[in-house]
Amino acid sequence: MxxxxxxxxxxxxxxxxxxxxxxxxxxxxxxxxxxxxxxxxxxxxxxxxxxxxxxxxxxxxxxxxxxxxxxxxxxxxxxxxxxxxxxxxxxxxxxxxxDGLITGEENMLLMADLHHLPRRERRRVAAGLLERFGLAEAAGKPAHSxxxxxxxxxxxxxxxxxxxxxxxxxxxxxxxxxxxxxxxxxxxxxxxxxxxxxxxxxxxxxxxxxxxxxxxxxxxxxxxxxxxxxxxKRLVPGGHVRLRFFDPAGYRSAAGALREAVRDDEALTLRVPSDGSQRELCSLLDWLDAAGVEADELTVHTPDLDDVFFALTGSGAPAGTGRGDRTQENVR
The missing domain is CATH 3.40.50.300 (P-loop containing nucleotide triphosphate hydrolases)
Structure with missing residues (x-):
């Protein structure tokens, strides 16, 4: 970073x-x-x-x-x-x-000529940069290769x-x-x-x-x-915790307890609003314990640059598709 x-x-x-x-x-x-x-x-x-x-x-x-x-x-x-x-x-x-028709070294020397470097400097600068970029061994090969x-x-x-x-x-x-x-x-x-x-x-x-x-x-x-x-990232709302259930009965029980969650009955998942902070996650886990809710899978989604990009450029993107998704299985 x-x-x-x-x-x-x-x-x-x-x-x-x-x-x-x-x-x-x-x-x-x-x-x-x-x-x-x-x-x-x-x-x-x-x-x-x-x-x-x-x-x-x-x-x-x-x-x-x-x-x-x-x-x-x-x-x-x-x-x-x-x-x-x-x-x-x-x-x-x-x-x-x-220029693919000449060698890597010749490309470098041509650029040195265009910058009007002194003749003695040209090869020194070219060799140094080729070494720096890991191209010294390929310097004599045509660039098209x-x-x-x-x-x-x-x-x-x-x-x-x-x-x-x-x-x-x-x-x-x-x-x-x-x-x-x-x-x-x-x-x-x-x-x-x-x-x-x-x-x-x-x-x-x-x-x-x-x-x-x-x-x-x-x-x-x-x-x-x-x-x-x-x-x-802070400009974009939409952080949430995604709870997935393998047992339909457990899912229905959790949905009844978490009335503010967004339901996906087909996937047996609930989305609970959260900023993904440690404090909020601890509070959510404590609440789930107290309510007797046991999720089989928990995913934390915090807004990332994908969300920013789609939000600011007017393009749509399904929620939870960014790199901010982090999954913890069998957390309960």
Missing amino acids: PTSSMGGGAPPAAVSATGLRKSYGDKTVLDGIDLRIPAGSVFALLGPNGAGKTTVVKILSTLITADAGQARVAGHDIAASPDGVRAAIGVTGQFSAV YSGGMKRRLDIAMTLVGDPRVIFLDEPTTGLDPRSRHTMWQIIRELVSGGVTVFLTTQYLEEADELADRIAVLDDGRIAAEGTADEL
């Missing part, structure tokens, strides 16, 4: 934006976006497909211009000093910049050639297997521990929960909510 910034005052903003707007014809993609991202942190931008996540990244990285609004990245105004922004950032998107995870690591290594202060990762783990995704998470943590600021867009809610110091949910071109993962 991310660590909080310590110190007396707020850290300087690595990225700030006010009133960013962008339209394509009659379609408004961004409708007034405000952001402030402290230096040395991970900021995650969540949203459904078409919400405008990639458009935000393209504007802040100077690939396209905003119709209105202002923004500064690494101390440079994106409109007045785009070259300064480009010199201070790295961008890795869903589609790799890796790399696995998806290796290509993504090479892509980020290439991004770091210019020693950027801010890195934009636009859905960097899309299509990766779980092992490669966790490897990428560790790389991102190491980058931030070295002082880099990471702007992450993702559709993986677990990824934002694991990595981000702050999260914003983008929906229909607007920021629907912003805060830490815990702050966002």
Whole structure:
């Protein structure tokens, strides 16, 4: 989990934006976006497909211009000093910049050339980054022979050639297997521990929960909510304890005693409102004991980022499907 910034005052903003707007014809993609991202942190931008996540990244990285609004990245105004922004950032998107026809080392050297590194520095920087990302042994092989995870690591290594202060990762783990995704998470943590600021867009809610110091949910071109993962989870009601019974008679008896519970007669389950805290669970268990109710299975559901996402983006999701479900069987 991310660590909080310590110190007396707020850290300087690595990225700030006010009133960013962008339209394509009659379609408004961004409708007034405000952001402030402290230096040395991970900021995650969540949203459904078409919400405008990639458009935000393209504007802040100077690939396209905003119709209105202002923004500064690494101390440079994106409109007045785009070259300064480009010199201070790295961008890795869903589609790799890796050239599959040349080797991993040649990809790195090509990037070093583009950054105009001195000739003696090029091989040293390339070799160091290939080693850092576990690609030294494959450095002489054509990049098309790399696995998806290796290509993504090479892509980020290439991004770091210019020693950027801010890195934009636009859905960097899309299509990766779980092992490669966790490897990428560790790389991102190491980058931030070295002082880099990471702007992450993702559709993986677990990824934002694991990595981000702050999260914003983008929906229909607007920021629907912003805060830490815990702050966002507290916005959504719906915590409950799910009691399951194998004996229909026991279920009927419990349903009569727990009149505030939501019944599911077909599944022999009761949902009792609860915030999932230890105090509430102890109280519920004591009450069940006193009432002579014996559930065969107990599941605690606390709102997670799945619930936040569905609530704030107007999508529906069945209750109890998030990662907040924790099951304890035969608890009575």
